[in-house]
Every structure is written in structure tokens, then in C-alpha cells.
Amino acid sequence: MKPVSVLAAAATATLALGGCMTIPDSHPLAGTEWQLTAIDTSGSTTTLTPALQRRHTIAFADGGELQLQLDCNRGRSTWTAGQPANGAGQISIGPIAGTRMACPAPSFGNDLAGLSDAERFTTTLDGRQLVIETPGLRYTFAAAE
Numbered sequence: 001m002k003p004v005s006v007l008a009a010a011a012t013a014t015l016a017l018g019g020c021m022t023i024p025d026s027h028p029l030a031g032t033e034w035q036l037t038a039i040d041t042s043g044s045t046t047t048l049t050p051a052l053q054r055r056h057t058i059a060f061a062d063g064g065e066l067q068l069q070l071d072c073n074r075g076r077s078t079w080t081a082g083q084p085a086n087g088a089g090q091i092s093i094g095p096i097a098g099t100r101m102a103c104p105a106p107s108f109g110n111d112l113a114g115l116s117d118a119e120r121f122t123t124t125l126d127g128r129q130l131v132i133e134t135p136g137l138r139y140t141f142a143a144a145e
Contacts, residue, residue, distance in 0.1 A: 024060065024063060024079060028123070029060040029079075030060055030061070030062050031060065031062055032060050033059040033144040034058050034141035034142065034144055035053040035141060035143075035144050036048055036052075036056035036058075036139060036140070037140050037142045038140040039137055040137065040139075046108075048108065053142070055109075056108050065078060066078060066079045066094075068098065068112060068113075068115075070098050070103075070109030070112050071103040071107040071108065071109035072101050072107070072109070075096045075097060075099075076097055076098070079091065079094070080092050081121065084121075084122075084123065087123045088120065088121070088122040090120060090121075091118050091119070091121045091132065093115050093116050096116050114134060114137060115134070115139065117134035117135060117137075118132050118133070119133060120132070127143065128143050129141065129142055129143070
């Protein structure tokens with residue numbers, strides 16, 4: 001009798017978790033690409049030049065794959081996110097696997113690899129800006145042209 005109740009509880013927990021995060025193919029971020037424009041830490045903002053923005057990008061592919069341009073390196077990860085309410089929602093980004101070449105300064109590739117700590121995202125109503133927050137950093141992106 002106990003094994004059945006444990007399995008039923010596990011199935012219920014799985015169904016409850018499934019309602020919190022969406023299948024990425026149906027998410028508004030699926031199929032979008034973004035360029036990093038700024039990184040905020042407590043009390044300080046670093047704004048990237050247009051040339052640096054093009055070297056620091058993320059792309060939310062269908063099926064939950066995340067592709068990153070980490071300056072002169074490339075990275076891959078996975079992502080899931082809740083459906084946004086008023087442009088805001090929860091997001092989870094898996095560990096980022098990437099190449100490890102030494103990029104010329106200034107480089108924000110290592111900073112961008114910190115997205116694996118992501119907790120929350122917001123988008124503007126016009127869909128031109130994306131902000132992803134981690135416990136220590138806030139990443140601001142512009143839609144890639």
C-alpha cells in the first residue's frame with residue numbers, strides 16, 4: 001500500500017511542477033535572439049558598446065535549447081520559463097557549457113555565463129527589451145536585429 005501512495009504523491013508533484021514552467025516551444029521567448037546591452041550589479045551599471053553587444057548574445061531556440069555567444073566563445077544550455085504575466089515571469093537556465101578561449105579585453109563572456117543562476121525575467125510591452133535577473137546581477141538585452 002505504501003509504494004502506491006508514494007508513486008501517487010510523486011505523480012501529483014510532477015504534475016504540479018509541470019504547471020509552473022512552460023514547454024519552451026509555446027513560450028514568447030522561443031525563437032528570439034537578444035544582444036547584451038548592460039550588466040547591473042549593486043550600485044553600478046556597465047553599458048556595452050554596439051560592437052561588444054554583437055559579441056554577447058543569447059538565443060532561445062525551440063525545444064528548450066539556449067545558444068550563447070560569449071564574446072569569442074560559444075555556449076549552450078537549456079531553458080524553461082513560466083508564461084509571463086504583465087511582461088514578467090520565472091525563468092530557469094541550466095548549466096552553460098562553452099568553449100574557453102581567452103578573449104581580448106573588454107570581454108563580458110564570463111559574466112554572461114552567469115545566466116545559469118537566472119530566476120526572473122521581464123520584457124517590455126513592445127518586445128524590444130529583455131531583463132534577466134540573478135541573485136547578484138541584472139542583465140539587460142535588446143532584441144537582435
